[in-house]
Amino acid sequence: MQNDVMTAKTTVDAPADAVFAVLADPASHAAIDGTGWVRESLDGAMLTAQGQIFRVAMYHDNLPDGHYEMANKVVAFDPPHVIAWEPGQDNGEEIEFGGWIWRYDLTPLDRSRTAVTLTYDWSAVPAYLREHIAFPPFGQDHLDNSLGHLAALAQLSRSGPPAP
Template sequence: MTDQTSITVSRTIDAPTKDVFEVLTNPERHAELDGSGFVIGDEKSDRITGAGQVFRMNMTGDHMGGDYQTDNTVVGYDPNHLVAWQTAPADTEPPGWEWVWRLEAQGAEATDVSLTYDWAKVTDPAILEKVSFPLVDRAALEASLDHLASAVSGT
C-alpha cells in the first residue's frame, strides 16, 4: 500500500514468528537487514525490550553529508507481533517519521511480515524542505524484507 505519507511492503517469511522478532529486536543486526544502504551498524545498543527505549545507529548518506548517527525511540512493542521506532538525528527529538514492523504467525513455521515507513507526523517545514520524502523507496523496503528472510534462514 502506498499513499502520500507512507509505504508498506509485505511478504511471508518461512520462519517462526519468534525467530523473526528476535532478529528485528537486535539492533546489531539492523545493518544486515537494511535495504537502503544507510545503516552501517549499531552503537553498542541493547536488545529492544519495550516502548520508550532508545537505540543509536551509525549511518551514512549523501542526504546528511556523509556519516552520522540516529537515535531511535521505540514507540511500539508487542512481543512476536510488533516493533516500531521513530528515528531522529542523534541527541534530538524525533521529527515524526517512523518504521513499523508487524508480524502475524502463519502456523508454526511461517510469518507474514509487513514493514511500514511512515512520515505522516513530520510537520516541521524546515525538515520537509530539506528531506524529499520518501527518503527510502519501496524497492529498498522490499530489499529489507528479503534481507530479513535471509537473516532468519541463516543464509
C-alpha cells in the same frame, strides 16, 4: 490528499519469534537495511521495551563527511507481533524526532511461517523538515529489499550456521 505511508509485505519461512528476535537486535539492522545507510549498532543492547532509545551509526553520500548517528525511540513493542521505532537526532540536550516511523507487524501463519508487513510512515514529518528532505527519501524497492534481507536473516537464525 497525499499518501504519507509506504508498505511492503512478505512471508518469511521462520516462526514469528525468530523474525522478531532479528528485528529486536539492532546489530542486525545494517544487514536488514535495503539502502546501505545503516552501518552499525552503537549501543549493543537488544530492544526490550517501548520507550527504549537505541543508537545506530549511519552513512549517506549527501552529507559533507557522510557519517552521522540516529537515536531511535521504540514506539511499539509487543513480542512477537509488533515492533516500531521513530528515528531522531541527539542535539546534545535532547533527541529531536523527525516524525517518521518504521513499523514491522508480524502475523504467525503457522509454526514455521510468518507474514510480515513493513510500514514506513512519514505523516507526522513537519513542514520545515519537508523543505529539506524529500519524502520518502527512497523508493519502494528499499522496503522490498529490507524484507528480503530480514527473511534471509530469520531463516538463517532458525536453522543455525552451516555445518563445517
